[in-house]
Amino acid sequence: MKVIAAVAYEGQKLFSVEEVDLSEPGSDGILVRIVGVGLCRTDVKACEGHMGVPLPAVLGHEGAGIVERVGERVTKVKPRDHVVLTGDSCGACAPCLTGSSVYCEQMFALNFGDGRAGEPGSFRKGERAIHGHFFGQSSFANYAVARSRNTIPVRKDAPLEILGVLGCGVQTGAGAVINSLHPTAGSTIAIFGVGPVGLSAVMGAVVCGCSAIVAIDVLNSRLETAKKLGATNGVLAGPKTITAEEIRKLVPGGVNYAFDTTGRTESNQQAIDSLAVKGHFGFCATPSQGPNMSTIMVRGLSVRGIVQGDSVPDVFIPQLIDLYMQDRFPFDKLVTKYPFEKINQAIEDQASGKVVKPVFTFPS
Ligand SMILES: [Zn+2]
Ligand SMILES: [Zn+2]
Secondary structure: EEEEEEEEEOOOOOEEEEEEEEEOOOOOEEEEEEEEEOOOOOHHHHHHOOOOOOOEEEOOEEEEEEEEEOOOOOOOOOOOOOOEEEEOOOOOHHHHHHHOOHHOOOHHHOOOOOOOOOOOEEEEEOOOOEOHHHHOOOEEEEEEEEHHEEEEOOOOOOOOHHHHHHHOHHOOOHHHHHHHHOOOOOOOOEEEEHHHHHHHHHHHHHHHHHOEEEEEEEEHHHHHHHHOOOOOOOEEEEOOHHHHHHHHHOOOOOOEEEOOOOOOHHHHHHHHHHHHHHHEEEEOOOOOOOOHHHHHHHOOOEEEOOOEEEEEEEHHHHHHHHHHHHOOHHHHEEEEEEHHHHHHHHHHHHHHOOOOOOEEEEOO
């Protein structure tokens, strides 16, 4: 079928919105009419030729939409169901079988490397094959093909257009706090970098009942947003600021938990230095250099690398939607909607800090 997609070509830093062919969903596939899809930094990096994603490709991995058609072996969803798409996983390896599908042994092939090239749900432009299956969805298009593993049915009274962001960026931040660090009520936390992931972590810390939530960022505007979402304090990071010292002025003795979203070596070290004895440090982006191990030892700290907020998407995404519907997880405050064809404008606006989380919408 003909679909409108944003295609990333090699050597171009911008997306090209054009008509391409999408192949049939096959017996295990789920054809979804995309209603809204979020923009994540991973899309931008992949478009620029990083992340090992073969180009040309249709990217997009925070899709939400309505099931249009399912293959004969699909029993999980049916046409007209509302769904959020998330990362794909094999369902057969030890991590998948023990509730840790975000650490699936096939994670790279299924989500980045187009290990399913040529299979149902592939794209073509005339004679030319265009890579798809990005995060098992390639949802920068008005239609996408996913599978049961990465299709999450959701309640129909929630605003479907914006729910896709829960499938990656928001679950990464909120899950790192709620699922991985799970701070006890009344404990204290510092969150380094309050872009979409960090702001989701702030909201997660509110859900957990943290008594101090310190946000750290280089942009004042983001600190203000963090405070609106429940951060108790903001620390403006800069070349002359030792953020760990600033945090210790706010929370004497240091915080119980620290979460770094920046992937910067210095930020990782400051996060560790801001922790109280026996504190917990989590991170979701890798720095070029590791932190000082002796600090970790002498303070008895724990360190956790975290992928996708340790989410079990079938459980966690509906939970986040329920919290949102109860006004306890206002992730809609992060979102700015753009018509799909404004995708390149949205990337520019996000990079400049003008908007936090773009979501592209399609005319119905
Ligand atoms: Zn697996
Ligand atoms: Zn993402």
